[in-house]
Amino acid sequence: MREIAADLYLLGGKPRNFFNIYLMGDVLVDSGTRYAARRILREVGKAPPSALALTHGHADHQGSAHEVCTTLGIPLLCGAADRSAVESGDIRSLLPPHWSSAVSTKLWAGPGHPVEQVLRDGDEIGGFRVIDTPGHSPGHISFFRDEDRVLILGDVVFGLNLVTGRPGLRLPPDLFTPDPEMNRNSARAVAALEPSLVCFGHGRPVGTEEFVSFVETL
Numbered sequence: 001m002r003e004i005a006a007d008l009y010l011l012g013g014k015p016r017n018f019f020n021i022y023l024m025g026d027v028l029v030d031s032g033t034r035y036a037a038r039r040i041l042r043e044v045g046k047a048p049p050s051a052l053a054l055t056h057g058h059a060d061h062q063g064s065a066h067e068v069c070t071t072l073g074i075p076l077l078c079g080a081a082d083r084s085a086v087e088s089g090d091i092r093s094l095l096p097p098h099w100s101s102a103v104s105t106k107l108w109a110g111p112g113h114p115v116e117q118v119l120r121d122g123d124e125i126g127g128f129r130v131i132d133t134p135g136h137s138p139g140h141i142s143f144f145r146d147e148d149r150v151l152i153l154g155d156v157v158f159g160l161n162l163v164t165g166r167p168g169l170r171l172p173p174d175l176f177t178p179d180p181e182m183n184r185n186s187a188r189a190v191a192a193l194e195p196s197l198v199c200f201g202h203g204r205p206v207g208t209e210e211f212v213s214f215v216e217t218l
């Protein structure tokens with residue numbers, strides 16, 4: 001894993017930057033698809049995190065949550081409105097009804113796991129502050145550190161095209177976003193914080209200028 005800001009690490013993964021997992025202080029953020037558990041456990045083996053926090057409950061973020069939390073004996077946390085889907089493992093309620101979301105769920109989702117605590121706007125975790133950013137899922141959250149304005153955004157904006165692998169900022173596909181207008185409002189709200197570094201669920205981190213100017217086009 002590599003340090004991308006003070007006390008913030010991006011875990012390795014192939015293809016690079018496709019399904020990002022972060023270590024924020026001593027808290028893991030997201031867990032990739034259900035195939036990611038082994039690499040996560042290998043990378044955090046020497047200094048196990050104290051918790052796993054999900055930006056949201058989609059399959060490519062909750063996939064390895066059960067295996068990682070069970071193996072490491074750590075609690076799982078997520079936004080309130082995603083809780084029941086994350087616990088049951090039936091995440092269809094977090095997606096628009098469409099065959100492609102059913103396919104991605106089948107391919108990538110992992111089993112449900114009890115959520116020990118929900119994260120609410122303003123909560124502090126891993127040295128960051130929780131920000132509600134609903135739209136891409138009902139309980140989507142992001143993490144912001146006021147002292148250096150680093151933002152772990154999740155999937156409010158993508159940093160690459162997941163089909164072609166091409167880098168570049170874009171909105172998440174409407175097919176995977178239950179409320180695109182609410183999601184755009186969430187993007188505007190976090191852009192107003194003028195984050196110094198924006199870390200995505202998909203894609204490489206970018207600076208203020210690239211992110212804010214993209215959001216202005218929405």
Ligand SMILES: [Zn+2]
Binds near residue numbers: 155
């Ligand atoms: Zn995602």
